[in-house]
Amino acid sequence: MDNFKVIYKILSVLEKSMDLEQCNPESISAETLRISQERWNKYIEMLSDAGYIKGVQIKKFVTGATSLDIRNISITLKGLEYLSENTIMQRMYKTAKGIAELVP
Template identity: 60%
Template structure:
């Protein structure tokens, strides 16, 4: 599976789990924790917002080409939950990867 979709899945899965909490630590889904460039991460967030998987993000594009992404109010939408539900192959890969991570940690 493509690493792009693994990162998107991880963001959505983390947001789904965050539904149980009144406060959410966004550092769990920032570009550092996902180990991707800030630019790639910003594009993931923008794409997921554009297709309706997430909401509560503020994306600002500047004249110099830079983009600012504010995710302090980020949350998953019903469409994002449907994506997780329908993507059973990715669920299995994610669980396998977490199992491997636990074994080598």
């Protein structure tokens, strides 16, 4: 799966979980997204570092291993803005693609 599709999926699930008391961590797990645990760890860490999500506790060990606690994960305003901008871009891309198919 494309990197940005996975990131978009994670943020979309977190946005939809805003109506719930807490996000179900299984809904954004590595297994659910069909990616490796290492890749998933890196996505969550990047999203947290970029300010798109909050409530993540990251522990790095001397061995190089990383442990993430996402029990309190949630999307931030910046994450909502990312989703909004990318939804608009996707619509524009689909429209442009449709126009290109009509024009000889």
